[in-house]
Amino acid sequence: MERESGPDPDAGHVPGTGGLHESLQRYRHGSVHTGGPGAFEPGHSLLRKVIPDDVRLPAYIVIVASLVTVTELLIEAYLPSLYEALGIYIPLIVVNCIILGRAEAYANKATPGLAVMDGIGMGLGFTAALTLAGLIREVLGSGTAFGLQVLPKSVEPIAIFVQPPGAFLVFALIIAIMNAIGIKTRQRELVESDGCDGNCAACQIACDHPKIEEKEEEKQ
Amino acid sequence: MTNLLLIIITCALINNVVLNQFLGICSFLGVSKQMKASASLGGAVIFVITIASAVASLLYKYILEPFEITYMKTIVFILVIAALVQIVEMFLKKKSPAVYKALGIYLPLITTNCAVLGVALTNVQNEYTFMESVIAGFGTGVGYTIAIVLLAGIRSRINEEDLPAPLRGAPIVMISAALMSIAFMGFSGLAL
Numbered sequence: 030m031e032r033e034s035g036p037d038p039d040a041g042h043v044p045g046t047g048g049l050h051e052s053l054q055r056y057r058h059g060s061v062h063t064g065g066p067g068a069f070e071p072g073h074s075l076l077r078k079v080i081p082d083d084v085r086l087p088a089y090i091v092i093v094a095s096l097v098t099v100t101e102l103l104i105e106a107y108l109p110s111l112y113e114a115l116g117i118y119i120p121l122i123v124v125n126c127i128i129l130g131r132a133e134a135y136a137n138k139a140t141p142g143l144a145v146m147d148g149i150g151m152g153l154g155f156t157a158a159l160t161l162a163g164l165i166r167e168v169l170g171s172g173t174a175f176g177l178q179v180l181p182k183s184v185e186p187i188a189i190f191v192q193p194p195g196a197f198l199v200f201a202l203i204i205a206i207m208n209a210i211g212i213k214t215r216q217r218e219l220v221e222s223d224g225c226d227g228n229c230a231a232c233q234i235a236c237d238h239p240k241i242e243e244k245e246e247e248k249q
Numbered sequence: 250m251t252n253l254l255l256i257i258i259t260c261a262l263i264n265n266v267v268l269n270q271f272l273g274i275c276s277f278l279g280v281s282k283q284m285k286a287s288a289s290l291g292g293a294v295i296f297v298i299t300i301a302s303a304v305a306s307l308l309y310k311y312i313l314e315p316f317e318i319t320y321m322k323t324i325v326f327i328l329v330i331a332a333l334v335q336i337v338e339m340f341l342k343k344k345s346p347a348v349y350k351a352l353g354i355y356l357p358l359i360t361t362n363c364a365v366l367g368v369a370l371t372n373v374q375n376e377y378t379f380m381e382s383v384i385a386g387f388g389t390g391v392g393y394t395i396a397i398v399l400l401a402g403i404r405s406r407i408n409e410e411d412l413p414a415p416l417r418g419a420p421i422v423m424i425s426a427a428l429m430s431i432a433f434m435g436f437s438g439l440a441l
Contacts, residue, residue: 087331090360094324102320120323120370124361126275193269194430201423209415 074144077137089132094123127151158203165199166190253384256377260388263437266364267396268430273364276355277397278422286351287401291394293337293356295387298365301330302386305369306379319373326369327360334360364393399429 080088101119105112112119122128131151136144167173170190172180180186189195264270267277273294280290305326313319338356341349349356359365368389372382403425412421 086357086360087328090327090331091324094327098320098323101323117367117370117374121272121363121367123323123327124363124366126358126361129361189431192434193271194427194434196271197423197427197430201420201427204423205415205420208418208420212414 074136074139074141085137086129086133089129090123093128093132097123127155162196162199162203165203166195170195253381256381256384257388257391258439260368260385261392261395262433263439265392265396265433265436266367266389267393268426268433270367272367273362273393276358276362277393277400277426278419280352280355281397281400281404281422283351284398284401284405286348287397288394289345289348290352290355290359291390291397293341293352294359294362294364294393295390297330297333297337297359297362298368298386298390298393299383300386301326301333301365302368302372302382303379304329304333306372306377306382309373310379322370322373323366326366330365330369331360364389396429400426403429 076088076092097120100122101112104115104119131147135147139147164174167175168179169187170192171188172178172182172184172186190199260266266272267274276290276294281287308325308329309319309322313322313325334357337359338349341352341356368386372385375385377385400422404422407421407425416424
């Protein structure tokens with residue numbers, strides 16, 4: 030997921046680091062999420078004029094919880110094996126920060142159509158990030174990808190990657206790689222996450238950059 | 250009694266809510282910059298989780314089950330939690346404005362802290378009694394507090410170090426969390 034596009038760089042990766050480690054399950058969990066915001070956001074968007082401002086958060090949570098319950102019952106009925114694998118992480122989609130974050134930041138201002146597209150986009154980004162992390166963990170941790178053997182059997186898998194610490198490690202490495210690429214092109218992400226790094230020349234570039242972006246938007 | 254003790258140790262250490270089940274990561278990474286704020290958030294989370302587990306357990310047993318609407322549990326639990334967090338927020342705002350300010354956005358976000366809803370749901374799943382639910386909630390809150398305070402301690406030292414540029418910020422925090430997680434795996438060796 031592109032970091033700037035999310036409501037918060039840390040948001041929403043909680044189920045991503047979850048107990049499931051097979052990439053296929055990750056992918057499916059991600060798909061559940063793609064359906065997720067895609068369905069929730071028009072709900073928020075449609076009701077934005079009806080719900081009083083003071084109680085909007087409880088109202089949003091109830092909408093999300095209802096839809097998650099429907100999704101949970103559907104998965105339980107039609108995909109029992111997936112239901113078993115995802116376990117507690119399905120009802121916990123209710124408290125996924127991305128959904129509430131986008132409802133606050135976008136869906137309560139946008140038209141339902143745009144909100145749907147935003148939701149689908151967010152869900153796809155989430156699915157991609159989840160699948161990537163799951164794939165890396167599965168290949169390194171058990172030598173398979175989507176359940177198929179990819180590493181030769183003679184290679185001993187690094188079991189730590191399918192265990193809880195592996196989730197933190199893989200996410201740390203993915204973010205570090207993204208940072209490294211970002212630093213090469215522009216120093217922006219580092220400055221955002223860490224304040225002044227003592228490199229004034231690079232910092233200047235970072236400060237100028239949003240202005241460049243704004244100018245581009247104006248042109249459009 | 251032994252049973253309750255086992256539950257509290259399991260929830261706090263062996264099955265640590267953050268390092269083993271990945272619940273509540275948002276605030277775990279977000280608030281752990283300062284030791285004081287971490288400890289205060291830990292306290293707030295212990296309070297919310299314990300009360301939420303108690304209320305959720307009672308609601309499930311005396312309302313959801315008799316009326317056979319257990320599928321409504323997610324909706325009911327999240328509303329109970331949201332109301333509780335609101336109360337804690339009002340209390341802190343009045344009694345301790347400094348802590349209220351330090352916690353900032355992460356205080357209302359306890360509502361969407363997966364740990365709170367997660368415990369309420371696992372209690373139901375494990376068919377815990379009322380007392381067991383309360384103890385499990387308390388133990389989980391303690392586990393969360395241990396994890397976030399430890400990470401805050403580590404982070405205050407990391408800030409002094411000269412790190413490779415790409416690792417600064419989120420990556421090094423997550424690597425620290427990974428090492429803590431490895432350490433906590435040692436607890437699964439406890440013969441219970």
